[in-house]
Amino acid sequence: MLKPTSIILACAIAALQLSASQAQSTYPARDVTFIVPWNAGGSNDVAIRALDPILREHGIKLVIENVAGATGTIGMRRVATAAPDGYTIGMGTSSTLALIAQGKTPLTNAQFTHIARVSTDPLMLLVPTKSEQKSLDDFIKLMKDNPDKVTVGTPGSYNLNHIFASMTARAAGVNYVNVPYTGGSKVVADLLGGHVASGVLKPSETLGQIQEGLLKPIGVFANERLEMFPDVPTFKDRGYDVFPFGPVVQMAYVVAPAGLPADVRTKLITAFRAAIQDPRFKEFSKKNAFLVDDLTGDGLTKEVDSVAAALGTVAAQVFPKDQKE
Incomplete structure (x- = not known):
């Protein structure tokens, strides 16, 4: 025979289970x-x-x-x-x-x-439109001529953006300065302000600035060009391998x-x-x-x-x- 406390506990558990079941069945309430x-x-x-x-x-x-x-x-x-x-x-x-x-x-x-x-999402390397570097080859040359000095902004660090920034420097055969931010919009703001030389970003977070002529994509980290930017070469187009360790x-x-x-x-x-x-x-x-x-x-x-x-x-x-x- 169950003790009164056991009965109360069993009823409480049953009530909680019923409540949870009802909450699930009516999700989202x-x-x-x-x-x-x-x-x-x-x-x-x-x-x-x-x-x-x-x-x-x-x-x-x-x-x-x-x-x-x-x-x-x-x-x-x-x-x-x-x-x-x-x-x-x-x-x-x-x-x-x-x-x-x-x-x-x-x-x-x-x-x-x-x-x-x-x-x-594809990722791209972008520079301010007012930058003297108008092409991917121009930017690689800038890195070669200024080892350990050229800045690349990325949303976060030790991620894919950071990997591709490092691959860009690897293509130039030099080191660079990675500048991590808490999001793509912060990278865009500092690119426009001239605080970083370039950024590795998605088209979706830079499209407005590209269309307004404020930012210029100079390279795509992919094997094929983007339909929206047919004139922007891939790194592969220019002879740079950004996938040396796998896709x-x-x-x-x-x-x-x-x-x-x-x-x-x-x-x-x-x-x-x-x-x-x-x-x-x-x-x-x-x-x-x-x-x-x-x-x-x-x-x-x-x-x-x-x-x-x-x-x-x-x-x-x-x-x-x-x-x-």
Whole structure:
């Protein structure tokens, strides 16, 4: 025979389980906090804000918060440590993946539930339009003539942007000065202000300044030219190998904390898939020169693990182990 205290405890547990079940079945019952681990105005921030009104049509109302710092680690740690109820999610990126792969952050991929890939992005080397360097060859010559002095701005450090900045200097056969920022918009601001000579950035975070004639892309870190910028050569076009240690990709994807209930994950995947495949977002992606696909759930988890492994392999070659952080 159960004691009264045991009966009370059993009833309390049953009530909590019922409450959790009801919360899951009615998800989302309130707004969902979406953490962008970069400054406002950057490509990831712009992308989720473009998805937001479409997601609302599918029952997901976002409250977007920018939590920048430590190459995405600060914001993503907030996602990882949130309650796994679907009310705090965020934007994972290759930048944070690179840190995870190198052991430069306490985060692990196992701390996240993967929802949907939002974008894969090409990266470009840009200079202010008023710069004396009008081409990629001009810039490589500048680096050769000024070893250890030419500055390259990157959103974060020890990530893909940093890798490509280092590959640019490698093509010139010299060292350079890497200048990390907490987001692409900060790099753009200092490029326009003349505080750095160049930047490694995405088209989506520089398109406005390019169209206004303020910034000039001089090289694409890819094997093929971009449809939007057919006159901008790839590094390969000019005879520079920026993939000597293997291919790597820049991407952004939606994650939730590990342990997310299966039905909540399904609802998030369904809503984000519909929004990402929506013709309005596809048109937005085309105008901003990034790619979208239909990679979600377990397929995304496998891709994240694959990209992290590739980034770890390349980073081990690019950044000496004794390099100070």
